[in-house]
Amino acid sequence: MIETLPELAHIVLQNGEAVEEAPFLTDVGAAALAVGLASLAAGYAERGIGAAAVGAIAEDDDMFVPGIVMTVLPETLVIFAIVAIFLVQ
């Protein structure tokens, strides 16, 4: 293991140079990732709310509008994440 270290370091350094030419993650890419993760989180949050909303609607049709409003509330997470795109541009 230890004997191979210099070689390994060499390769890593070479890679390091390569990164400067084509970075693994650009600013815009990172922002896109942020939006994606935020969407995932929003989806997870909506899972429970949606289930509860459907339950409420099944019992009482009048709950349809409040149910939809509640269900899409976590969508605000994604809107905040979109701010990151404007920040990096």
Added chain:
Amino acid sequence: MSAGASNPEYVNARVRSRRASLFSDEDYRKLIRMGPSEIARFMEETEYEREINALGTRFSGVDLIEYALNRNLAKHFDDLLDWSEGRLYDLIARYLRKFDVWNLKTIIRGVYTDSDAEEIQTDLIRAGDLDDRTIDRLLEVDEIEDVIDVLYGTIYYEPLSVAYEEFEETGALVPLENALDREFFEHLLEGVSRPNASEPQEGPEALYIEFLQAEIDFRNARNALRLARSGADLDPAAYYIEGGVLFDETELSRLVTDYDELVDHIGENKRYGDRLSGAMDRLRDADSLIQFEHALDAALLEYADTLSSIYPTSVSAVLSYILAKEREVENIRAIARGREVGLTESEIEEELVIL
């Protein structure tokens, strides 16, 4: 048993909605002033409509009300099992076995007294874990031994077989009924609570356990008070249910002989002392055991409500709904029966358990 993720959000939303549509104080006040046929008409305008209409041609008066109540109860609790999945289903099904036990007791009593199947059938509440086919088969048998044979493969088979020997010796149904009760309560805490070991200390699961322990404790307390009151020469240990925190078996045997000490013991308990203080006072002054039992029921109901607001999406809300629904059914039945035999309004009011 079902596998997969549980869906407490969905079930909770539906349960809370149904909880909200239960009869309120005001409805009860109206009902108390009505006669049986008026009560039936009142129920027709509420969510009991379908049951009243379905049974209205065959029955009338108090019988109609009673059967409609039973059927409605079964419908709602079956719905609970329909909706829930995964772990939630297991927990609810486990609790609803209470009705299996009730049905089996009814059937055994019916067989014992040679009642015909039709008569037994109307008293059943088909809300439990046993499927309809098994129950229908149970209704057809004539001997208690055959009842037990039909139950082969269910959790009730073994305890009943053991109790049957005792039944053959004494000819009393008590051992069979005790066996059923015990089997139910012992399965309740199975898998969630292990003695002295890794019992969850907080979180929804811990509250579930706390609720069940409260129920077992109250059941024990009620049995103990009844024994102490009646002065009957029965072995209290035979009625003791494991799993509670209020008594252990030796304590119970000792306390049953001394009524005042028993009352003090319940009052001094940390968990229930404050909650039941009103009921305890009444128990000390009054002679009425019924009052105290109602106080216990009300306390349990209130307790379940508190638990359900601590963890909004857990099984607690469902349990609290089950209790509240049962209460409602019992209250309406008490009103109807009370009116039938001509009790006064205040007498009926004493029979009700209203939060």
